Amino acid sequence: MSKRGHGDGESALDHLEDVTSLVAALRSTVEGLVASAKAGQIVDETALAAGSHTLMRLRGAHRGVMKANAEKEAELAEASTALDEAQLGLESVLYEKAVVLNEIKRCAEFAFAGDALDLVPAKDALADAAVDAKSLSDHEVMLARLTFEMAQREKLVNELHAQQKTVEETQERLASDSDFLDSLHIQLDKFLHAGQPLVDAMGSSLVVVDAETRERLGLLPSPLYMLYTQLLAYNGAASTAAMALTIAGDTAAATLAAAKAAKAAADLEPPSPSAAKRVATADDDDDDDERADSYYAVFPLSVELELFPGPDDAFDAPVKLGFAFFAALNLVGVQVLDGPLPANLLANLFPGDAGETSPNPANAYLGTASGEPFRFAPPLAVASLKPYLWAHSVPLSVGVKAILAQLRNRLNAGRALDCQLSELANGTLPLAKLVSPSFPLQTRVSLRSWRQLSAADADTAIAASPVLTAVADPALQTDVYLAELVRDGATLTATVAITNEYPARPPLFHLELSNSEQAGLSTDNNVGVMAAEVNVYHSELPLPNDNEVLSYQLRKLALCFDVYQECKAASSSSALLSSKLALRTVRGRNREMPFSFDAAVGLFTQRLHRALPRQAPAAMVVE
Amino acid sequence: MDTYFDLDAFRARVSSSTAEAHATVYGVVYSPCGEYMAAVDSRGVVRVWALSPALQGEWWAEGEDGSPGVPLVTATLHRGPIYGVELAEIGSKVVLATGASDGLGLWDWAALLASGGEATAVAAAQLLALDAGDVAGTPVEVNAVALDPASGLVVCGTGAGEVRAWDVATGSHSYTLTGHTDMVLDVGLRGSGSAPVSASEDGTVKLWDAKAGGCSASLQPGGGAWVGALALDPDASWLATGGGDCAVSLWHLASLTQTTTMETKACVQTVVFADEHVLAGGASPWLYRFNINGRLAAKLPVTRGTG
Known part of the structure; x- marks a missing residue:
């Protein structure tokens, strides 16, 4: 009797009972045959045949068992593979779970760092x-x-x-x-x-240079070399140049510096600030501010330009300028070496050029980063003369000519201004040389005082004046003076702001009138009109020399004050007309007085419209 | 050629700064509808504000565009100071009359409001530009204007010492009254456009009869000092004047009698009747309020030069 297994084929167990019964039958047959043999009995062929038959069946059973066993082993191997795959899948899931849990943990513990970012x-x-x-x-x-x-x-x-x-x-x-x-x-x-x-x-x-100059010329850095050759060419070409050029400094140190610079260039290493310092200031023991010193170290040789006063110039003593090369900054700076000059000669020589910052964008930050202005010049003449551009961009003759002309203009203006200020300090109203002979020069106004305000007082005075505050340019160096004009018991106080762009930028006046009787007769309108006459319309009569614009403005202010006092005192317009001063003493409800001088009729009149003068004087334009 | 310094731009900045620092408002008027106020100043500019925010207490809300303190219209009407302004309904139009350093202008108020200050639209809003004559070849200024809705006349006082009138609708000249020896600083109307009153630099106040073509009376309130302002009460019975004598004079017109003199300590450049009081301002930083009997009722601090 056989039993079916769980699989599709027969199992070994299905044959187990048959094998057992067959073994038992075979054993019984063999024992019967053995017993017959021991007894000497004849072999029972039937029993033998039955035994053989049983043995054949047993072999058949054995084959069945072996076959079933092989099938089971194959089935087991197949099941084992599936099990392994399932186990591997589960392990992967467990790993992923661990990873996900870890990520969840990290997310939970995540702190956003974005807030700390700038x-x-x-x-x-x-x-x-x-x-x-x-x-x-x-x-x-x-x-x-x-x-x-x-x-x-x-x-x-x-x-x-x-x-x-x-x-x-x-x-x-x-x-x-x-x-x-x-x-x-x-x-x-x-x-x-x-x-x-x-x-x-x-x-x-x-133009011939001597041997020593030629040797030094060969040592000059490229920007200084270009500067020197341009000035030399201009000096040779312009018969009226009136200047001298020299190369000053230590030739031996320059030789050393040039050699080291050449070596650095050959090694393809840009000269570092410290290297530049070692080159340029080998014997400088002052290491208090090594970094700053290294930036401002200059090449041992410099170009010196001496300007002599020409026949048309107002300044009367030579002026010497020194140009030096900042190796680390790759800039040329300029400073005034000698001459009777204002301290601000070079500042704002060109628009936006205060000399406090570098024109080289690569190191423009140094002006503020180091906490101090560039120390060579007022200050970096780079600024004042744009040598960086000069050396690389500006056409030779035009650049040199324009810059030197501007320098001479500044020198002449500075000298002329000094003379005028000196006269004013002595209590005299300077007399401008006027073109129009009809302009009245006589005045009964006297200058009671003229003094320069301290920096703090100047700031206060500018802040107190809406006009000065609105027009003043903080980038310019501005000197403020206080003038007191008096006539017939009235005092006209003028706050005068003069920049170092004088006379291109004319002085600005802020006026205040104090008069014990003023409240009964007039209003502030006339003070404003006077201020406009002096500040805006001062150039209606062309001056032979624009450098005297301050004198002219003061003269006009004095005349305005004269007109004011005359009109105030006049009983009627006819009185002033008879005195050939004005047609009408007052005009309009604001009772505006005649501060505008009409040269055609030689009388003062009220200005009908506040139109601006149309044409700027030629001196305000630089070629 | 490289222009190094822009002198013209510099002068323009100085000129505008000076004009702003010394800017003076010479006149204020209210629209007939009561919704707008206009002020003219020494720069030839008129500014118009809506009054409703002011009545709601928001007037001084400083600030950005759109706030009540920002004018609805800012327009340059003349090249010089505008000395006098008047606003009235003449015929079918509301007309703004401006007397200025360069003459007299008449403007369509509605068009001016709609212009938003845009120059072309402002120019289009001008109804008439009238010539006020000249002195020695120089155009005279118009120091004061008055509008008479009934007769349709605009009356002005000129720097030539004349009182002139034009028909607003046609622009035709109506009359010229002469007699002052110096410029006329203020004008008013006694009931109609043909009965102007003028105050002058020559120290007199003249009452005119245009139909008769002459001066009906001449008053000298300040002892010869210039008279810069006058005001008539609504019934045209009383006249208040002020000027260089540093006082306000009150006159009874029917009897041509000066009844009261009210001292101000400074020259007077504007006077106004307000109910039973007279307000006066001028060179001093005070606004005076007098009772009709000449007693000082109040002295209010204001900005300097209320004239």
Whole structure:
């Protein structure tokens, strides 16, 4: 009897009972045969055949068992593979679970670091997107800020790359220029030799430098070299240049510095500030501010320019300027070495050029970063003379001519202003040389006092005047003076602001009138009109010399004050008309007095409209 | 050529700063509808404000565009100071009359309001520009204007010492009254456009009869000092004047009698009747309020030079 297993095939157990019964039958048969043999009995063939038959069946059973066993083993192997796969899947799930749990834990413990970042405000980040920040969640706002920040940084990186490329190109160009300049003197020598017979024949002289100067010239850094050659060329070309050029300084130190600079250039290492200091100030033991010193270290040689007064100049003593090269900054600075000059000669020589910052964008930050102004010049003459541009961009003759003309204008103006201020300090109203002979020069107004205000008082005075406050330029150096004009018991106090751009920027006046009787007769309107006459309309009569504009303004102010007092005292217009001063003493409900001088009729009149003078004097324009 | 310093721009800044620092308001008027106030100043500018925010206490809300303190219209009407201003309904239009350093102007008030101050629209709002004559070849200023809705006349006092009148509708000249020996500083109307009153630099106040073509009376309130301001009470029975004599004079017109003199310690440049009081302002930083009997009722501190 057989039993079916769980699988589709027969199992070994299904054959177990058959095998057991067959073994038992076979044993019984064998025992019967053994017993017969022991008894000497004849072999029972039937029993033997039955035993053989039983043995055959047993073999069949054995094959069945083996077959079932093989099937089970195959089935088991198949099940084992599935089990292994399932186990592997479960282990993967367990790993993922651990990872997810870890992530969840990290999320739970996450602290947002964005708040610590110095990001742009949300308002700025969303400005271009035209999205209201209130409509976004905090997360979206932060994403917008981060995106904006990222875009900005990418932009900066791109700019950095562009700048680096520009630097490389500039360095290549500089190297090329330097090579050219190095070879230039050889060619110039050839020209000089070739032209010498012609010079001898014509009896004139070319600009020739001596051997020592030539040696020093060869040591000059490129910007100083360009500066020197431009000035030299201009001096030789312009018969009225009236100037002298020298190269001053320690030639030995310059040789050493040039050699080290050349070595650094050959090693492709830009000269570091410290290296520049070692080169330029080898014997300087003052290391209190090593970093600042290194930035401001100058090349041992400098170019000195001495300007002599020409026949048309007002300044009467030579002026010497020194140009030095800041190796670490790659800038040329200038300072006044000698001469009867105002301290602010070089400041604001050109617009926006106060000399307090570097024109070189690469080190413009130094002016503020070091906490002190550039120490060479008022201050960096870089600023005052734009040598950086001069050396690289400005056409030779035009640049030199314009700069020197501006310097001479400044010197002449400074000298003229000094003379006028000196007269004023002595209590005299300076008399301007006027073109129009009809302009009345006689005045009964006297100058009671003229004094310069301290810096603190000047600031206070400017703040007290709406006009001075509105027009004053804080970037300019401004001196403020207080003048008191008196006549017939009335005092006209003028606060006069004079900048170092005098006379291009004319002095500004703020007026105050004090008069014990004023309250009964007039209002402030006339003071305002007087101020406008002096500040705005002072140039209606052309001056032969614009440097005397202060004198003219003061003269006009005195005449306005005269008119004011005359009109105040006049019983009627006819009185003034008979005195040939004015047609009408007052005009309009504001009872405006006649402060405007009509040269055509030689009388003072009221200005009908406040139109501005149309044409600026030629002196206000620089070629 | 490289212009180093822009002198013209510098002068423009100085000029505008000076004009602003010494700016003076010469006149204030209210629209007939009561909704607007206009002020003219020494820069030739008129500014118009809506009055409703002021009545709601928001007038001095300083600030940005749209706040009540910002004028609805800011328009330059003349090239010089505007000395006199008047606003009245003439015919079908509300007309703004301005007397200025460069002459007399008549403006369509509705168009001016709608212009928003835009220059072209402001120019289009001008109804008439009238010539006030000249002195020695120089155009005279118009120091004061008065509008008479009944007769449709605009009357002005000129720097030539004349009182002139024009028909607003046609622009035709109506009359010129002469007699002052110096400029006329203020004018008023006694009931109609043909009966003006003028105050002058020559120290007199003249009552005119235009129909008769002459001066009916001449008063000298300040002892010869210039007379810069006059005011008539609503019945045209009383006349208040002020000027260089540093006083306000009150006159009874029917009898041509000076009844009271009220001292102000400073020259007077504006007088106004207000109920039973006379208000006066001028060179001193005070606004005076007198009773009709000449007693000082109040002295209010104001900005300097209320004239």
